[in-house]
Amino acid sequence: MNSKKEGGSASNPLSIEDRYSQWKSHIPVLYDWLANHNLVWPSQSCRWGSLLEEQNYKNRHRLYISEQTDGTVPNTLVIAAVEVVKPRVASAEHIAQFNEEARSPFVKKHKTILHPGEVNRIRELPTDTNIVATHTDSPNVMIWSVESQPNRTAVLGAPASTPDLVLTGHKDNAEFALAMCSTEPFVLSGGRDKYVVLWSIQDHIATLAAAVDPDDKQSTNVGGSSEKAAKSPSVGPRGIYRGHKDTVEDVQFCPTSAREFCSVGDDSCLILWDERVGYTPAVKVEKAHDGDLHCVDWNTHDINFILTGSADNTVRMFDRRKLNSRGVGSPVYKFEGHDAPVLCVQWCPNKSSVFGSGAEDGIINIWDHDKVGKISGSADPTVPATSPGLFFRHAGHRDKVVDFHWNVSDPWAIVSVSDDCASTGGGGTLQIWRMLDLIYRPEDEVLAELDKYKSYILGSDSDT
Template sequence: MNDHSKYLQWKKSIPLVYDFFTHHNLQVPSPCVHWSSVLSKEEKHLSQIMCFSERGNTKNHIIISKVKVPSEYQSDLSRISQFNESKPSPHMETLGKIKAPRNTEVNRLRTFPTCKHLLLSKSDLSDLHIWDISDPSSPKDKDPVVLKGHEDGVCESSFAVDTCDSAMMVASGDQQGNVLIWDVQSLESGTDGKKALSPIQSLKGDNGHTDTVEAVKFQPKSSQELCSAGDDKSIRLWDLRAPEAPVASAFNENDNDFHCVDWSAFDLNSLLAGDSQGVVYLYDKRKFSAESKDCYIRSFSGHTAAVTCLEFNPLTPNYFASGGEDGCVVLWDTNKEQAMAVNGSTVDTNVELIFNHVGHRGSIQDLNWNPESPWCLATVSEDSSEGLGGGTIQIWRSSSLSRMTKDELSKEIELVCRDSKRVKTGPGP
């Protein structure tokens, strides 16, 4: 079966394996997508801001869109597979656009949990920018706050950026192995009159990164701790109270570059890292040492090419999503193997893999769980090589059946069969 036949087969299966799905064609590629503030919330759906960037030959923009996301079990399953790959999504509406600074490519977008009207962008420029999008239809794109500190030319194709969950802080990595930290608390009162901010710290020092920093992530409950991962095949743990050197480090067992990293909000000892050969590693930070290579708890091998992005589910512990250059987005259950072993069952290969989203036709550029709608993901791919335009954004929620245990699934099937039989025979006496 060729790739096109597999795609058509997947498309037919959408009503069976998805609770919600929508497809949005992009005329030019986009390297990032990020959820922002909720506009309205009703019983059957919510309206929410979602931002992404456009990377064109002549014009680069940040797009601010409104997305209507159905609540679970509220989608019309008979229609969700009836989409045209070359058309925009009926669930998405463009509200406003921001011109990218100096027409550069915007690689990553982030919001601040306490100030979601502020949007952080990281581009190929050495400066980062913070935009006020409190009025999405008329964003303040003329006077962004500029975060200075990186040297010229060290942030080209750079994706390492994060905002802190517990404070108004920003971390950014570059090609020289530096991680810079900014305190932007002053922006809580507004961005008017504030033009540029300098970093409060620069992390490298002894035993720091020796190559490009590909990803940074704050500890979810602390503004003083963060981790970074990069092309020197290492993950570094940092404490801003002792910034002279990393607190601890871990190195890739197979000497592969790390592309992405995340930190669990439910278990602060758990870190994820994805590498250039398609493997995701789960680490316990307490096992890090100066030069450790075997301190990971377990590995996940569901991709056939490099892992480009990953993220823990922010609403449900033990689950995460990973995206790769193979065009797949995989959902994982980190507890599944452990639970099966406790029950005395034989553990199958990749038993932790609970769902494989294969609706994209090109490399996955970014993914973001919706923090307001359980199990809803936004994913974006670059599809220019497939002749479908520049890229695709897909917003989707897998069926709850994919997350059930065998016992739960058996009971659900039994209930469906019983209800079906009752409909056919009619009510009893």
């Protein structure tokens, strides 16, 4: 089902606008649901929150979005309520009709927090979904109790909101590497100081819901803003881990252990850490990629597999059983399907072999490593046959994809955001989408279902 003319060729690639137009024409046959939301300001992070309400034909979810302004108004952390139509409810005509310049009626802003500095990363605490952590252009990590934080209006001169807690320990800016543990209230961060820093907020969980007194004298200045610094209670690190030789770009906990985690950085290294054996690397892969590493994710279904994404345009999958303390370890497989640096990777929460990758080429690729080596093509006509394992390409963004996130409670629903300043001069584009289930379900199951509707598909007067 692959077609070279659909996607251009290596020597004559489609322009971004041509690719986008082609993508729009395929929407009715590729998507079960799609919502497009134009953002006034660029965004660096988008994250699903908890399921708020389940209805007959749609679900309401919490969504976190960052807004990076030009300084005329404060930077913000936005908590929104998003309606996602359930599978096989929306008509093809409905999902194909949207205006790129409009704001989606399915995305409603619920609360705005005026953030001290830009919001580079947002992570929700799995053990308490009302608590989120944010990174900014400062050494500190900020903790917010989103229910107790007041709703603010972003106007020029407005003072920044006060974090409920500030995590200290970095010696230089900690901009992007941020993770929350799924088993304990632990927070992990990496930064320009080449450190990986671990905190426990266990002792503060009970008090985070209480309002913070801005005049509290036992407090720490919050960096990252030109405004008058707010003050918040602070927590020092549980441990500082040294092993990288350049900026740490991403970190991730082992899904089953708060004591094991990994990190990647601009030194091209993938490092596995174990709190139980000290502050030096347990395993260090010296040249995991042929360029800076931007992102890492640990498989929640099979903890042996770790994904990394790099400036070398590839995604690589490592099996930790095949790594050793001497720094030896080759990837299980190298996935090639992007034309620019890979900025984000994430395993699918619903199927252990599936993952997504987003890159500066404006594409989110969906892969299945179980399909590597198998000949069967993709139901998505835009997928090239030269990228084994690739079975879906989301080409709805016209500039670099800076973040995306699978929805745990709404299988196969994805939120993604692009920074559109370079291409359109605008802010950003937020999209919520779910591919048609005929694309990812087992082939024999799909064929059996289609066979039931064969006469309808081919026409009632067909002899076949």
